[in-house]
Amino acid sequence: MNLLLPGMYVATDSALHRLDPRVKMGAALLFTTLPFAAPGLRSTLLILAFVVVVTLLSAAPLSALLRTLGTVFWVGFFMFFFYLFTTPGRLLIALGNVTVTWEGLLSGATQIYRLCLLVIVGAILTFTTSPSQLAHGVEALLRPLARLGLPVRELVMVLTIALRFVPTFFDEIDKIAKAQQARGIDVFSRNPLRRARNWIPMYVPIFVSAFRRAEELATAMEARGFRGARHRTRLRQLRLTRRDLMASLIVLAVGLAVIGLERLG
Amino acid sequence: MLIQVEHLVHTYAPGTPLERMALRGVSVEIGAGERVGILGPTGSGKSTLVQHVAGLLVPTAGRILLDGVAAHERTAVASARRRRVGLAFQYPEAQIFEQTVFREVAFGPRNLGLEESEVAIRVRWALEVVGLDTTVMQERVPFTLSGGEMRRVALASILAMQPEVLILDEPTAGLDPRGRRGLLDRVQAWQEETGLTLILVSHSLEELARVVERVVVLEGGKVIADGAVRRVLSDAQLLRAAGLDVPQPVALLQALREAGWSVRTDRMLPEETAAEIARAWRCLEGRA
Numbered sequence: 001m002n003l004l005l006p007g008m009y010v011a012t013d014s015a016l017h018r019l020d021p022r023v024k025m026g027a028a029l030l031f032t033t034l035p036f037a038a039p040g041l042r043s044t045l046l047i048l049a050f051v052v053v054v055t056l057l058s059a060a061p062l063s064a065l066l067r068t069l070g071t072v073f074w075v076g077f078f079m080f081f082f083y084l085f086t087t088p089g090r091l092l093i094a095l096g097n098v099t100v101t102w103e104g105l106l107s108g109a110t111q112i113y114r115l116c117l118l119v120i121v122g123a124i125l126t127f128t129t130s131p132s133q134l135a136h137g138v139e140a141l142l143r144p145l146a147r148l149g150l151p152v153r154e155l156v157m158v159l160t161i162a163l164r165f166v167p168t169f170f171d172e173i174d175k176i177a178k179a180q181q182a183r184g185i186d187v188f189s190r191n192p193l194r195r196a197r198n199w200i201p202m203y204v205p206i207f208v209s210a211f212r213r214a215e216e217l218a219t220a221m222e223a224r225g226f227r228g229a230r231h232r233t234r235l236r237q238l239r240l241t242r243r244d245l246m247a248s249l250i251v252l253a254v255g256l257a258v259i260g261l262e263r264l265g
Numbered sequence: 266m267l268i269q270v271e272h273l274v275h276t277y278a279p280g281t282p283l284e285r286m287a288l289r290g291v292s293v294e295i296g297a298g299e300r301v302g303i304l305g306p307t308g309s310g311k312s313t314l315v316q317h318v319a320g321l322l323v324p325t326a327g328r329i330l331l332d333g334v335a336a337h338e339r340t341a342v343a344s345a346r347r348r349r350v351g352l353a354f355q356y357p358e359a360q361i362f363e364q365t366v367f368r369e370v371a372f373g374p375r376n377l378g379l380e381e382s383e384v385a386i387r388v389r390w391a392l393e394v395v396g397l398d399t400t401v402m403q404e405r406v407p408f409t410l411s412g413g414e415m416r417r418v419a420l421a422s423i424l425a426m427q428p429e430v431l432i433l434d435e436p437t438a439g440l441d442p443r444g445r446r447g448l449l450d451r452v453q454a455w456q457e458e459t460g461l462t463l464i465l466v467s468h469s470l471e472e473l474a475r476v477v478e479r480v481v482v483l484e485g486g487k488v489i490a491d492g493a494v495r496r497v498l499s500d501a502q503l504l505r506a507a508g509l510d511v512p513q514p515v516a517l518l519q520a521l522r523e524a525g526w527s528v529r530t531d532r533m534l535p536e537e538t539a540a541e542i543a544r545a546w547r548c549l550e551g552r553a
Contacts, residue, residue: 010282063280172359178321179360182352183422184376201372204362208408 008167009130014059016128020244021137027251028125032118034255038262039110046261050254051120060127068123069116076115083108131163136238154228161217169210176205266349266429266462268295268318272327275313275486279325287313289486290327295464297429300456302473302494303466305483306508311466312355314483315432318464320347348377351428355435357419358412366392366410366418367403373426391425392418394455396447413444420448424455430462431455437472449476470498470512474533482507499531514538521545 011017016024034047055065089103126134139156146152180201186194275288287310295301303311316322317329320336320343329336331346354360363369370388379387392399395417407418420436433452437445453476456463467473473480473494480497482490484507490497497503501511501519511519518530518538528545532538 012282061281175354176360178316179352179354179357181321182319182350182354183360183373183426184348201360201362205360208361209359 008126009134010060010064010127011130012059014057014128016054016058016124018243019128019247020238020240021129021133022140022238023240023244023247023251024125024129025134025137025141026248028121030251030255032121034258035114035117038258040262043258043261044113046254046258047117051117055120055124058124058128060124064127065120065123069119072115072119076112079111079115080108083111131160134163135160136234136236140238153232165213168213169206172206172209173202176202266297266332266346267330268293268430268462269330269333270294270314270318270327271330273314273317273324273329274326275310275317275322276325287486288317291483291486291488292327293481293488293491295430295462298460298462299479300463300477301465302477302480303464303483304468304470304473304480304497304509309483309507310486311483312434315352315434315464315466318430319350319352319432321352348426349429350432351423351426351430352432353420353423353434353436355438356416357423357436358415360422361407361415361419364406365403366397366405366407369407369418370422370425373422377426387425387427388421391421394424394451395421396451397421413440413448416440416444417448417451420452428461430464432464432466434466435468436465437467437469445472452476470510470533474498474512482509484508495531495533498533518542 031047031051035044038044038047084100084104085098087101087104087107089101091099092102092105093100129137135156138159139152142150142152142156180198183201185198185201270291270293273288273291274286277283277285277287291310291314293314303314305311313322317324318331318336320329320331323337331343331350334340334343334346336343336347336350361369363372367388370391371384374384374387388403389399392402397414397417402414402418407415410418416436420433423431431452436452437448440448449472452463452465456476463477465473465477477494479492480490480494481488482497482503489507490500490503498512499515501515504511512533514533514535514537515530518528518532518541521528521542522530526545527548528541532541
């Protein structure tokens with residue numbers, strides 16, 4: 001593999017890599033939803049400080065995180081201007097029909113902040129948790145829904161396989177792009193019409209290979225006696241260690257402190 | 266076309282934990298009409314090197330000149346030079362996308378902006394070179410062909426662009442022995458007829474011995490040998506040090522020599538090896 005993709009797992013070692021996926025996922029869930037419950041300035045600063053500390057602990061390279069943020073640039077851009085122009089309140093600037101309010105500026109900035117937080121926390125989670133651990137965590141968190149008849153293990157299996165093939169397909173896309181480039185298509189053309197014309201030579205081969213791979217994988221699984229995920233057991237069981245307990249306590253304490261600050265403010 | 270690779274360094278995913286240096290200062294010069302083999306263990310940088318020659322990668326350091334013009338530049342001149350290099354990737358059938366064999370092979374020539382009549386001539390010519398019957402094949406759906414036939418179609422789609430330099434990255438991987446021989450014979454015939462440059466990346470020593478006249482050996486992203494195919498492939502010490510096998514005929518001749526026979530050890534095709542053993546045998550008989 002020759003690329004570091006946004007949100008890809010990197011098998012280095014850090015304090016965060018060694019944590020139980022359930023703890024990490026719980027913390028991620030808490031810290032991406034907290035800003036909605038605690039929009040005050042002081043609680044926001046505390047959340048940010050915590051996320052910065054966690055980012056440092058994850059040993060994630062800053063460039064990779066910035067690139068991950070880059071993927072949501074346009075979403076953030078439109079969200080910001082949508083809130084900027086449509087929120088009623090105290091007038092800041094008026095240009096003809098377009099009015100910008102203080103409230104608009106503030107809520108636009110808030111949206112950007114929430115989006116960035118979501119992306120960074122998500123990136124750190126996937127950066128420090130292997131796909132199989134992630135799937136294991138999802139399974140643990142969704143287990144209650146199995147009682148309602150949801151095929152949780154099968155869904156997690158699908159998720160695991162999908163995650164497993166993401167880098168494979170990026171390699172494949174890279175290879176096909178180069179091969180067609182060598183046959184004279186201009187992959188980097190700025191002209192959108194030309195780029196659209198490149199769609200078929202790029203994606204037909206990729207779909208063909210995806211279907212072939214899916215079929216091969218299915219055959220390989222059946223050859224090994226796979227009959228659905230229900231009767232499967234796991235080689236590695238998730239066990240909470242003292243470290244996980246400590247981490248959970250810290251996360252809870254920070255979470256409570258945020259709520260506390262919000263109440264006081 | 267003269268290809269000059271100068272102190273080429275290539276690093277994948279620089280600045281990330283996945284950083285990997287695939288080429289560490291490679292310098293090679295390949296003249297017009299040469300038949301050059303590139304040999305090396307998996308991960309030695311062979312594919313990276315040939316992608317650079319085709320101008321598909323940007324060097325981390327160093328440069329590749331195609332008739333004096335840097336290959337990766339985004340200028341009209343550089344782009345024209347790149348078009349004169351044809352590269353067939355490993356498993357090139359993966360690039361097939363069209364609904365008929367004709368359109369698949371015509372894709373490259375059409376991208377060159379050729380007239381439809383010229384495109385048709387080239388498609389027929391290219392299919393002939395790879396040994397496919399045009400009248401039968403051209404309207405068939407490429408995805409219904411056998412693996413070997415798809416490989417030939419993919420190869421024809423490169424040949425139809427009539428490159429001056431043809432690079433084949435392990436063209437026979439996954440083919441049966443007959444498919445291998447057939448494909449290589451076609452490529453050899455093409456080269457003999459046109460006299461153009463051929464760069465063959467291969468693991469098969471016999472293939473190289475048959476097709477190329479010069480071999481560049483890569484290991485760990487560096488050139489560790491570059492010379493006449495006979496000299497390089499009979500250098501058992503060098504090949505073993507690079508983690509490669511010695512061609513069987515060479516191994517046999519070396520064993521005979523160790524057993525006291527006076528044979529040359531730089532014969533690597535079965536027929537010439539047999540002739541060498543026969544000669545040595547006659548010498549022994551004559552002495553007896």
